[in-house]
Amino acid sequence: MSESQYKVEVHNLTKNFGSLKVLNDISFNIKKGEFVCIVGPTGCGKTTFLNLLTRIYMPTKGDLLIDGESADPKKHNLAFVFQEPSALPWKTVEQNLRFGLELKKLPKEEIDKRVETIIKLMGLESFRDSYPHQLSVSTEQRIIIGRAFAMNPDLLLMDEPYGQMDIKLRFYLEDEVLRLWKETGATVLFITHNIEEAVYLAERVLILSNKPTTIKEDLAIDLPRPRDVTAPEFIEKRQYITDQIKWW
């Protein structure tokens, strides 16, 4: 094994488009099984950052390592959840959950086992044979999230998966994602504009600056779970992060 104790290492990540500096020297590490949130002001280089992680763009400088090796979507197991759910419309819920695992040619028993675990954890038994168009947007998003966790990814990237959902639903889904994370031990990087969401979910919050984007602060959230969003310590963290990025 390599000497690195981190699952994910980001070293001096920099991206310029021509003379336009978008990302400037971003470095951070994520331990195996950690839940890290990234928040930044609207219009910070969030999309560029994501596209670098997913290897759609290549960095101008620096690199992203997984298990000490340069990240490669062909070799490493990266899973994504975006704001708009994207289940395959011609497959049932269960087939959608199996899909990624079948592509990886896992043995059938292994696939059965993983899919059952996820269905149980999320309480999706009654939707097993439904098609995506029969589901609400939030349920479709849950399927996508379940599918991503079922992959046992090296790194799970979530980009505002609960962006437009109301508070009640959001808290319910946030609790669900925490449950999945704890059960599967996944390493999660969760990007959001919602500061309350970041403080509720994360073990660590990375606060981004405006463009050219750097990491302004790497803030540990050591509040006990389940967290109380009205507790003074919670509000204090929320206020602190808000002060760091507030533009509105």
Place this chain on the structure above:
Amino acid sequence: MKKEKEELFLSEYERRELLQSRIYRVLPVAAILLLLLLWVAVSRGEASKFPSPTAVWERYLKLLDRPIKNLGLFGHIWASLQRVFIALGAAWVIGISFGILIGWNKKANALLGPIFTAFRAVPPLAWVPLVTMWFGIGEFPKVLIVFVGALMPVVVNTQAGIANVQKEYMDIGTIFHANGRQMLLEIAIPSAFDAIFAGIRNSTSAGWMVVLAAEMLGGKSGVGFLIVRGMDSGDYPLCLLSMICIGVVGYLLAIVIQFLERIICPWTAKKSN
């Protein structure tokens, strides 16, 4: 000079990306060169069956010297284009109006829609015998046939665009108490511009194809006439030269239409930026 400087800041990955993007610019040029090579290869040996590039080039030079029926190559192209422009002008005005009528007015659509659908199934060239019988082989019948060919796509697209305006846009009109005329002029027609322009694009390429066919059936000018002339006199370089011109002019027409759309619908141009 400046470019070189910028490249100094590129990482190895980015250099590879840049190279890739250059390949996309080079590929079309490479395809043309390959086609030329193929042409040279095919025309070698049995030159009589497939004219070589040099033969076509020489035919072009000769045509500059000795016009056919008093017209040089560009004269003939212009003759064809004139017919197309007149027919297109008429087809656009009539086709867009008719498309709006049957797209907007349900009664008109019920009345005229089925007839039009049947009419549409008849290819423009099927009109040639009747049109020739009625109007002979002068200018007018040729323009008429092109007009028929160009009319269909404009009507179909305009009708679809007007009939399928997004409900959200119509709601804006309702909220602001627009009357029927305002609904049509302020909302339905502009929102259908995309569709109408698709019709205009299709009608232009259809018109350019039909005019050549119409000219092959008789006449003293036009690129279609040149092809027939080449065939009749065994002048195959002339045929090939005409065909190349057809391709190039068709390509240029498409670019002109695209340019026109940007000017008439500035909001779509801004979007693509």
Place this chain on the structure above:
Amino acid sequence: MDSEKVKLKLEHISQSYIVNNQVFDAAVDVSMEVRDSEFLVLLGPGRCGKTILLNMIAGLEKPVDGRILLDGEEIKGSDERIGMVFQKRALMPWKTVMQNVEFGPKIKGMAKEPRREIAQKYINLVGLQGFEKSYPDELSGGMKQRVSIARAYANDPEILLMDEPFGALDAQTRYAMEEEVQRIWETEKRTVIFVTNNIEEALYLADRIVLLSNCPAHVKAVYDVKLPRPRNTIDPEFLRLRREISDNTDLAL
């Protein structure tokens, strides 16, 4: 100020649709009153009810049952005194910002000069001076909704309906727009009916919140929000109210 005066009244409104040969009830016996110049928020989970109620007030659809009264008189179809800010495709992409904002007065047949003057006033009010000639697709999501708000105001409505206008914006732009709507409403008082599924947004903006149930929609509770403005979203009392309303809301998975 006659703040208790009832401006708009919904009486026993019901709405249903036929979906796949089955009757689907969207709203059942909804009655409520909207006071003059108040900021009323219709809050509800899921997709049921709220937008349908708003569309009926706007005259975009007719209720199966019940009446809508404006200043004591029943209204049928769309009424000139009611304006609306839409959620999706709010702007006409083929018109510039100026042309979008002057749309209402233009439809009324107002001459170019006075209507441009009105439009300019509201473009300035929403902070978009300098963007008059831009097309909607050149603007950010928040700016588009500003144009939409200016357009509704330029038609001088007595009642302004807002249908989840910030539903597609990110959390931070949403805060910015909420502050903006509040500022505009305090500058130009109108009766506002604002639809949202976001409890925080409702609490930040509303004089009163009408909480609707999930399908079929009926009025579940009405809250008077007495917090002083501008409100602080992390104030303990604000968070307490948020929890209270959230506990009373249906979960729409």
